[in-house]
Amino acid sequence: MNKTVLLVEDEIGLIDSLKTEFEFENYNVLTSANGIDAVDLFLKExxxxxxxxxxxxxxxxDGLGVLRRIKKDGDVPIIMLTARDYTGDKVAGLLEGADDYVTKPFDTEELLARMEVVLRRPSSNHLQGNDGVYRLDDLIVDNDKHQVIRGSHNIQLTQREFNLLLELIKHSGKTFTRDELINSVWGxxxxxxPTVVDVYIRYLRNKIDRIPGENKLIHTTRGVGYSLSLNR
Structure with missing residues (x-):
């Protein structure tokens, strides 16, 4: 089945060219030219x-406002597009839940490749409604209660360890670089x-992945970073 993309962009020429390219690649394309209509269209479709x-x-x-509203009502993957190559914007978008960030002008082939990568990631169905509870396999992370359970084990984490695990499980399947984790967890x-990330990943592994009989959930992609996923 063809994938459906919602393109939210106010440059009409860019909308037309991208829509043509996407449809050629067998995507269904919905479009919106302003933030309010984009949110309404998302809620409808x-x-x-x-x-x-x-x-x-x-x-x-603006896009950040749209991102925040959409993430309250769904967990659809989002790639930010912008002409502003400012690190603060990138960090803000990623912290609010964006899956990737592309700076204009961009190569359409690169954008299509990034789209394919994001769409291949496991869906984030571990978030149960709006109750702040995330689940992956038999791992449960309750953000409101600050509680972590693996199988029948209640796991005690420091605040930093908890924040790191929460970031990983909120985007399970995504491979984070050290810099991304530092920006989102340490600030x-x-x-x-940056090797502080390696240290805390080791702490988490010792508490999450050393339980006999349990699947390993924390994975390393050599030369890239870390991810939390059921399958490797």
Whole structure:
């Protein structure tokens, strides 16, 4: 079945060219030229939408506002598009739940490749409604209660370990670089060594993945980073 993409962009020429390219690649394409209409269209068609391409600078409601509203009502993958190559924007988008970030001008072939990568990631059906509870296999992370359970084991984590695990399970299947994890867990002002991520991943593995008989959930992609997923 063909995937459906919601393209949210206010440049008419870009909408037309991307729509043509996407349809040539057998995507179904929905379009919106402002933030308010994009949210309304998503709420109406969210069961059909597999991916959103979201411009940062939009009339009526900017891309970050659209991102926040959509993430409250669904977990569809989102790639941000923007002419602003500012690190703060990228970090803000990623922290709010964007799956990727492409700076204009971009090569259409690269964008299509990024779309394919995002669509191949496991769906995030581990989030149960809006109760703040995330599940993957027999791992349960309750954000509101600050509780982690693996099978029949209640696991005690430090605040930093919990925040790191929460970031990984919220986007299970995604491979995070060290820099991405530092920005989202330690903050953009962190001035320590990036190897601190390796240390805390080891802490998590010792608590999450060393339980006899349980599947390994924390994975390393050599030269790239870390992910949380059931299958490797």
């Amino acid at each position: 969210r069961d059909k939408i597999d991916l959103i391409l979201l411009d940062w600078m939009l009339p009526k409601l 953009v002002d962190f001035d320590g060594l």
